Amino acid sequence: MLSEIMEKGQLVPLETVLDMLRDAMMAKVDTSKGFLIDGYPREVQQGEEFEQRIGQPTLLLYVDAGPETMTKRLLKRGETSGRVDDNEETIKKRLDPWPELSASALPGWSTDRGSHFILFSRTAEH
Structure with missing residues (x-):
């Protein structure tokens, strides 16, 4: 089910993502120094939830x-990841709404909450 959603370039439902994150974090909470969650939240609601x-x-x-x-x-990443969504067509579908979604999430994550903003446009090899 998840691979089908990802292959189509759709976003996995919020409840599913949160359940998976919580389960993965709880499984490692005793042995981890912290967690790095990539690409999340995309919207204010995701951050609040x-x-x-x-x-x-x-x-x-x-x-x-930038999108490029x-x-x-x-x-x-797709050269070695084996992920079904690391292809040009799916990436385009996922990135189309990105500017609006990520911009809507930013006001909810101000610097008083420990946020740091980094412009990162270096080459893919970096």
């Missing part, structure tokens, strides 16, 4: 790269 169901993050990094850089990086 994360805080309510899991907890407030200690640090947030917002890595800003992101596409190159994801295609590079």
Whole structure:
């Protein structure tokens, strides 16, 4: 089911993502020094739900790269990842709503909450 959703370039439902994150974090909470969650939250609602169901993050990094850089990086990752969604067509579908979604999430994550914003447009090899 998840691979079908991802292959189509659709986003996995919020409840499913939160359940998976919580389960994965709980499985490692005793042995981990922390968790890095990539590509999340994409919207304010996702961040709010994360805080309510899991907890407030200690640090947030917002890595800003344009669609061209992101596409190159994801295609590079796809060379070794084995992920079904690391292909040009699916990446385009996933990135189309990205500017609006990520911009809507930013006001909810101000610097008083431990956020850091980074412009990251280096090459895919970096």
